[in-house]
Amino acid sequence: MSTIKHHISDPLMAAYAAGNLPYHYELVVAAQISMSDEARARLAAHEMAGGAVMMDSAEADLSAGMKNNVMAMLDEPAPKDVSYQKSGVFPGPVMEALKGKPPKWKSLGFGVRQSILHADKEGSVRLLYIPGGEAVPEHSHEGLELTLVLQGSFSDETGRFGVGDIEIADDDLEHTPHADPGEPCICLAATGAPLRFKKFMPRLFQPIFKI
Amino acid sequence: MDEKNDPNLDLLRNPVMLTAEHALDEHHRGAPMALKRGRGKRDRLNDATQTEYSDQTVWMLAVKNNRDRVAFGMIFDFYAPRLKGFVMRTGVSGAQAEEIVQEVLLTVWRKADQFDPHRAQVSSWIYQIARNRQIDVIRKESRVMPEELSTDLKDEGASHEDASQIMAVEQEAETLRMALARLKPGQREMVEKAYLGELSHSEIQAETGLPLGTIKSRIRLGLEKLRHELKELRS
Numbered sequence: 001m002s003t004i005k006h007h008i009s010d011p012l013m014a015a016y017a018a019g020n021l022p023y024h025y026e027l028v029v030a031a032q033i034s035m036s037d038e039a040r041a042r043l044a045a046h047e048m049a050g051g052a053v054m055m056d057s058a059e060a061d062l063s064a065g066m067k068n069n070v071m072a073m074l075d076e077p078a079p080k081d082v083s084y085q086k087s088g089v090f091p092g093p094v095m096e097a098l099k100g101k102p103p104k105w106k107s108l109g110f111g112v113r114q115s116i117l118h119a120d121k122e123g124s125v126r127l128l129y130i131p132g133g134e135a136v137p138e139h140s141h142e143g144l145e146l147t148l149v150l151q152g153s154f155s156d157e158t159g160r161f162g163v164g165d166i167e168i169a170d171d172d173l174e175h176t177p178h179a180d181p182g183e184p185c186i187c188l189a190a191t192g193a194p195l196r197f198k199k200f201m202p203r204l205f206q207p208i209f210k211i
Numbered sequence: 212m213d214e215k216n217d218p219n220l221d222l223l224r225n226p227v228m229l230t231a232e233h234a235l236d237e238h239h240r241g242a243p244m245a246l247k248r249g250r251g252k253r254d255r256l257n258d259a260t261q262t263e264y265s266d267q268t269v270w271m272l273a274v275k276n277n278r279d280r281v282a283f284g285m286i287f288d289f290y291a292p293r294l295k296g297f298v299m300r301t302g303v304s305g306a307q308a309e310e311i312v313q314e315v316l317l318t319v320w321r322k323a324d325q326f327d328p329h330r331a332q333v334s335s336w337i338y339q340i341a342r343n344r345q346i347d348v349i350r351k352e353s354r355v356m357p358e359e360l361s362t363d364l365k366d367e368g369a370s371h372e373d374a375s376q377i378m379a380v381e382q383e384a385e386t387l388r389m390a391l392a393r394l395k396p397g398q399r400e401m402v403e404k405a406y407l408g409e410l411s412h413s414e415i416q417a418e419t420g421l422p423l424g425t426i427k428s429r430i431r432l433g434l435e436k437l438r439h440e441l442k443e444l445r446s
Contacts, residue, residue: 054334057297
């Protein structure tokens with residue numbers, strides 16, 4: 001079964017609101033919310049549901065003195081927050097992952113480039129740069145694949161995805177996305193397990209590219 | 212109606228104990244009426260009429276706008292015990308839960324300027340801070356948050372308080388609490404687990420049985436209005 005939508009699904013949004021998405025998916029969801037009022041409003045709705053659950057929790061007694069401790073700490077200097085703003089096509093959360101620097105692109109051939117932002121045994125998240133008209137190599141992936149368009153657009157068997165659109169692909173979807181002709185397509189893509197490219201590149205090279 | 216059978220009081224004491232009939236009654240007759248008081252023709256209210264907001268919103272706005280310590284104390288008294296109970300439901304010990312509650316309440320004080328009643332009720336804002344804190348304790352990577360709304364939009368929202376929007380958000384939150392109380396036990400448990408962070412995205416059902424669509428539309432409307440006003444201001 002394959003489910004493709006252009007926006008974040010409610011289960012994903014609920015898991016994001018609860019802080020229960022692994023980092024690689026979380027980054028894509030946070031990036032999309034940064035780009036879309038619709039997504040921001042949907043997150044707010046889920047947070048309201050979370051607030052309702054919190055309010056329905058039984059009250060627990062507090063230690064004596066806890067309130068006084070907190071009141072006494074109000075004047076202490078707050079830890080400095082570093083917040084990242086959108087830069088070019090990259091929304092704040094992506095800039096945060098890049099630590100405010102431009103992406104380090106690595107060529108995958110045919111003008112296609114990638115920049116891995118994070119990878120661990122649970123999954124990975126990367127930026128992909130695909131020249132207009134070029135294909136993303138055919139691949140399959142274990143687990144969910146989330147692809148958010150940051151610039152340009154791409155199309156595959158399931159439809160067309162423009163800036164701010166998110167493709168949610170289940171693991172058994174084998175698709176061949178290609179950038180639409182015109183400006184290069186830049187995407188933020190997260191996969192649950194190593195992305196396996198089918199023909200474009202021998203499996204042998206995969207450890208090198210971490211894909 | 213004597214006090215014992217008054218559903219309003221019953222609801223205040225313990226919404227979980229409500230029967231489905233009570234909750235429905237409340238939903239259709241009680242709660243929305245109570246909020247209608249504030250929904251006059253005036254779109255913008257001054258400080259004096261802010262008492263029409265819920266106590267929690269009034270306290271939080273006092274903390275945000277005036278750095279009011281007494282109001283913060285009220286927030287503490289109201290939320291800290293519930294928050295501790297909530298955090299302990301995730302299997303955290305009492306002592307650790309208090310550390311988290313302490314950090315969350317300090318964040319409420321320090322980041323009060325980020326509280327936006329047009330988009331969030333106080334409890335949903337605190338919920339989000341609490342989950343952040345818990346994730347940061349559990350996980351190596353700190354939680355990724357969406358970019359804040361642009362400063363222009365935030366300033367516009369802060370300088371033009373839209374009472375009808377704030378009241379509507381509060382009303383939606385009340386409706387949501389009623390809906391949660393009305394869910395069948397199994398479904399309710401699923402929803403609670405989801406927002407306690409105990410279910411993965413693939414375990415969460417698409418249909419929660421909660422009226423999230425209407426809430427989303429209301430908040431979306433608020434954002435559109437804000438962007439529209441900002442545009443007019445600039446033209």
